[in-house]
Amino acid sequence: NKALCKNGGVESVETAIKLARFYGFKEKGIPDGKQEIIVYDNNFHGRMITIVSFSTTQKYKEGFGPLTPGFKSAPYGNLEATEKLINENTCGILVEPMQGEGGMNIPPKEFLKGLRELADKHNILLMFDEIQVGMGRTGKTFCFEHENIIPDVLILGKAISGGLVPLSVMVTNSSLMDMAFKPGSDGSTFGGYPMACAAGLAAIDVMKNEKLPEKSYATGKMLKDKILDIASRSPHVKEVRGMGLFIGIEMKEGDAMKFCHKLLDLDMLANDSHGHTIRISPPLIINDDEVDYIVERLEKVLVD
Ligand SMILES: Cc1ncc(COP(=O)(O)O)c(C=O)c1O
Incomplete structure (x- = not known):
């Protein structure tokens, strides 16, 4: 090549x-x-x-x-x-x-x-x-x-x-x-x-x-499972999809940016994708504490 x-x-x-x-x-x-x-x-x-x-x-x-x-x-x-x-x-x-x-x-x-x-x-x-x-x-x-x-x-x-x-x-x-x-x-x-x-x-x-692809697979799976749990209790989420540390949370009302702004108020930066989906795409070196940081904020914004 x-x-x-x-x-x-x-x-x-x-x-x-x-x-x-x-x-x-x-x-x-x-x-x-x-x-x-x-x-x-x-x-x-x-x-x-x-x-x-x-x-x-x-x-x-x-x-x-x-x-x-x-x-x-x-x-x-x-x-x-x-x-x-x-x-x-x-x-x-x-x-x-x-x-x-x-x-x-x-x-x-x-x-x-x-x-x-x-x-x-x-x-x-x-x-x-x-x-x-x-x-x-x-x-x-x-x-x-x-x-x-x-x-x-x-x-x-x-x-x-x-x-x-x-x-x-x-x-x-x-x-x-x-x-x-x-x-x-x-x-x-x-x-x-x-x-x-x-x-x-x-x-x-x-x-x-640092075996980042393997880490992305394992950490992504853990993070996605936690997001799926949040989604099952959220009135706002339509679908969660993704592989590794490439995860999308599609919103029922297509208003992902509104939720990204709420996340920003909690010091978490996430972008929307095509208007309807929150994009969760953290650095591949993310550790377990940082995964918890994300999960806590998603819980607050999507469920509480
Ligand atoms: C799939 C894909 N292709 C191409 C590009 C363009 O890359 P760049 O912004 O470095 O020109 C992007 C940027 O987001 C992308 O996601």
């Missing part, structure tokens, strides 16, 4: 789109300009023009036209709808193996495996954006390990440098990387700058040495 380093996550998503389009052009003979990539409803891959062009959330793209063509969106988790969108111009599928901003959504079991099969059957690239859910967040180092498959392209950011300095990477096999990019055909001034890469290597060491 080879990794191409950039700064923010969105840049590596763009790099993956370039790779898939070039693959379509060069390897599949799709006329340049006709390449299509399948994405998913409620996706979030960043905020630059091409990326917001295929957002299905109006607020991310309104007023920023003209938008970039070449994307088709399927309902998240739906294999049948995905296959219906595939045609002779399809070169890639870009998907978050679990959706973060889109509402902390976990796809049905076998969805990722099904995508792998579709990609193989139709000779298209399968690209996983694990910027939010990679690096141990969901209880495995990489989210794709939950279904024991390997994407053609993996995109990582955020935690890849311990969240300390800007670093993102697009990883793919050597032959695809060499096919798509020659020296000078892609890059950026600060992409792969030494301090960011040093931080990245150190963060990977910490993740391995």
Whole structure:
């Protein structure tokens, strides 16, 4: 494999789109300009023009036209709808193996495996954006390990440098990387700058040495069980879902931010996801006392 380093996550998503389009052009003979990539409803891959062009959330793209063509969106988790969108111009599928901003959504079991099969059957690239859910967040180092498959392209950011300095990477096999990019055909001034890469290597060491994915799995399970107990007594909670330290609490009235503000009054910082879900995504180094801190505050806000 080879990794191409950039700064923010969105840049590596763009790099993956370039790779898939070039693959379509060069390897599949799709006329340049006709390449299509399948994405998913409620996706979030960043905020630059091409990326917001295929957002299905109006607020991310309104007023920023003209938008970039070449994307088709399927309902998240739906294999049948995905296959219906595939045609002779399809070169890639870009998907978050679990959706973060889109509402902390976990796809049905076998969805990722099904995508792998579709990609193989139709000779298209399968690209996983694990910027939010990679690096141990969901209880495995990489989210794709939950279904024991390997994407053609993996995109990582955020935690890849311990969240300390800007670093993102697009990883793919050597032959695809060499096919798509020659020296000078892609890059950026600060992409792969030494301090960011040093931080990245150190963060990977910490993740391995401190067994953070395993810790995320165990602590996440304990935290989710406690949240499920709170939810069973709360008049406000519709559903609790998540894996590892990636947990969403969906509110019946779709008013998650109201509860995030109440949590903030109790000195706990949590964001909402897609308006309807409270996102519980603490640092992977969280200890048992800190789990209790979260649970006490959720109890106060959701039950008392
Ligand atoms: C799944 C996913 N992709 C891409 C991005 C964009 O990353 P960045 O903000 O570093 O550009 C994010 C950011 O939240 C994300 O969650």
